[in-house]
Amino acid sequence: MAQNCEFLPCLDSNEVHVLAVDDSLVDRKVIERLLRITSCKVTSVDSGRRALQYLGLHEEEEEEEEGSAIYNEIKVDLIITDYCMPGMTGFELLKKIKGSSAFRETPVVIMSSENVVARIDRCLEEGAKEFIVKPVKLSDVERLKSSMVGQARIQ
Amino acid sequence: MQRQLANMKQSLFDQGYLDEQFIQLEELQDDANPNFVEEVVTLYYRDSARLIQSIEQALEKSPLDFSKLECLMHQFKGSSSSIGAKRVKSECTQFKEYCRVGNSDGCKRTFQQLKKEYATLKKKVEVYFQFARQIGPVEKACRSK
Numbered sequence: 001m002a003q004n005c006e007f008l009p010c011l012d013s014n015e016v017h018v019l020a021v022d023d024s025l026v027d028r029k030v031i032e033r034l035l036r037i038t039s040c041k042v043t044s045v046d047s048g049r050r051a052l053q054y055l056g057l058h059e060e061e062e063e064e065e066e067g068s069a070i071y072n073e074i075k076v077d078l079i080i081t082d083y084c085m086p087g088m089t090g091f092e093l094l095k096k097i098k099g100s101s102a103f104r105e106t107p108v109v110i111m112s113s114e115n116v117v118a119r120i121d122r123c124l125e126e127g128a129k130e131f132i133v134k135p136v137k138l139s140d141v142e143r144l145k146s147s148m149v150g151q152a153r154i155q
Numbered sequence: 156m157q158r159q160l161a162n163m164k165q166s167l168f169d170q171g172y173l174d175e176q177f178i179q180l181e182e183l184q185d186d187a188n189p190n191f192v193e194e195v196v197t198l199y200y201r202d203s204a205r206l207i208q209s210i211e212q213a214l215e216k217s218p219l220d221f222s223k224l225e226c227l228m229h230q231f232k233g234s235s236s237s238i239g240a241k242r243v244k245s246e247c248t249q250f251k252e253y254c255r256v257g258n259s260d261g262c263k264r265t266f267q268q269l270k271k272e273y274a275t276l277k278k279k280v281e282v283y284f285q286f287a288r289q290i291g292p293v294e295k296a297c298r299s300k
Binding site for chain 1: 176179180182183188191194195198199202203229230232233234236237238239
């Protein structure tokens with residue numbers, strides 16, 4: 001938690017950095033555009049595993065890797081991930097992120113084409129900030145962005 | 156010319172080829188990214204070709220692996236939905252239903268229909284984009300975004 005405070009004062013609407021995770025090439029292109037239009041910086045990856053690699057988290061032993069994430073100065077303000085992905089699902093990724101000390105405070109948003117109440121509840125219970133039903137619209141991203149910038153200012 | 160383009164688009168909507176998501180994508184275009192929708196649709200056709208092939212191959216097996224088919228179709232439905240391909244998406248939904256109940260004939264029939272819709276849409280949007288490009292420069296000069 002102490003590590004995250006370092007980055008918050010720098011947060012302004014031009015510096016929100018989002019990590020987007022989606023195995024679909026088409027969806028990655030769309031989410032990148034949606035985020036850039038709302039003045040976010042975007043890094044996109046095609047799997048949960050690559051997301052963890054980017055964040056400097058390993059599938060086990062987050063404690064060890066937390067140090068390297070800070071050393072690399074990975075600053076991610078929001079993680080937005082697809083739910084249904086081969087290998088690691090968005091839900092599994094959410095759990096790993098929330099289980100890490102470096103990124104447990106980072107908001108995670110889940111996207112899914114399936115509007116299943118049980119799935120939504122499970123994600124929210126596990127700490128997801130929001131669950132967006134695909135296809136993602138500009139209004140969804142604008143709403144997310146403004147809720148985040150607001151949050152940063154309060155802190 | 157502008158009106159012709161608008162009519163073309165309206166007709167695609169009226170005939171159910173495209174839905175609201177296509178408009179959402181158009182809203183993301185600006186002077187710096189004037190052909191975003193065309194890029195996404197092009198990417199869709201390129202990327203989904205391999206999915207179509209995988210589904211085709213999977214449909215040749217006997218007996219059918221419905222869970223694999225459903226999984227492949229889920230991916231295909233997702234991207235189709237992301238570009239606003241309404242009719243294609245509806246065939247995908249139908250196909251997934253047949254998978255769920257294990258109806259081989261239903262799957263095969265629906266897949267043929269899906270491929271037809273997929274090909275038809277491709278032709279129609281190609282014409283639309285080509286036309287849009289021709290009148291593009293005039294339109295872009297007027298855009299405030």
